[in-house]
Amino acid sequence: MFSDPRVGAGEHIAAARQQAKLTQRELADASGVSYGTIRAIERGARLPSESTLDSIAEALAVDPSRLLGHRGRTSSRVHDELPALSRAVATYDNPEDGPVRPLHELSTTVSELVNWRVSAQYLRIARRAPELLMELSRALHAAAAGERVETTRLLVTAYRAADAVAYKYGHQDLSARLVELMRWAAPAAEDPLLDAAVAYVRTEVYFVARAHEAGLRALEAALDAAPHGEEVPERAARGALHMRAAVIAGRAGRAERATHHLDEARRLGDAVPEGVYQGTAVGPSSVRVHEVSVAVGLGGDHLQRALDIAHEWTPPKDLPAERRSAFYIEVARAQMWEGRPDDAFESLKVARRYAPQHAREHPWVREDIARLRRIKRADREDLSNYAAWCHAV
Structure with a gap:
């Protein structure tokens, strides 16, 4: 007990x-x-x-x-909030009456949601997002011509934060609906960088469906459409798309395409300061994390590359918590496949320390901890506690 x-x-x-x-x-x-x-x-x-x-x-x-x-029991509390989020999504074009704050106040609140998303604070998003989405929908309906572009941008960004909760907590239908609302709203923002960010997020749908080839085609089309200027935001937008394309190419077993996109991501990532651009962390460290993900996706002989990176490099503290946690989850999977269960468990513990809500809901964490309990003694208290914590038992 x-x-x-x-x-x-x-x-x-x-x-x-x-x-x-x-x-x-x-x-x-x-x-x-x-x-x-x-x-x-x-x-x-x-x-x-x-x-x-x-x-x-x-x-x-x-x-x-x-x-x-x-x-x-953060996970159950997040699930308790999701019906309110579903209601906000269902009434996107006919929101309930209510107050609307000035645009600068709405911008501050949306920025908070972005910060919570990249730091994997999903409960806070789940509690704040439903009312905010309805308020932003009201704001968009009432916006003067000069405010519609910015209001739309804020709405799309808030949809993305809400989608992170739905996606991470396994509500794939709600997640897909939020992605479609992002695609519906984004053109009105008249911002090709925002369009690129929406294409990045849309890849979730392809991951869920395991339609990796289709996802790769969609991302490469988005890269063709993305701005090709050399300003930092433009480089970051293309870098994010290349990182995502490299990962999904790896899942598709397309090693050559994965390497190409990873090389482009590295070139672009090296040219921008590490930071969050249009809601996505981009920079040299973010590319390194994706390099591990690509190696794990390809598997086989590529796994050693993930282990080599983990041996020589650790994510810096200024990298968003969700991304640091993802790095150790990917490394743990490589360690499991390479017959290093003790190292894998240590990596999973680090992933939990950096972003507990992210690690708790990650399917690979549950799969790997369940396998660890089969390999080790199932009654080992540390493994059992971790398994209970992430609902693997």
């Missing part, structure tokens, strides 16, 4: 508070939780309620699962 995941939360809250350089009183003021409650929770005299934990996590700008030592 597993203990209440809130046991020990006080210790994690205290550590996160100290890292944020806040006093208990300052945390109480920022979170709206009473000072006495904060003190009692940190010394272990009281367990935080779910709402209290969320308020504290919000004030500390961390994922709630971090305050539970990654043992919380």
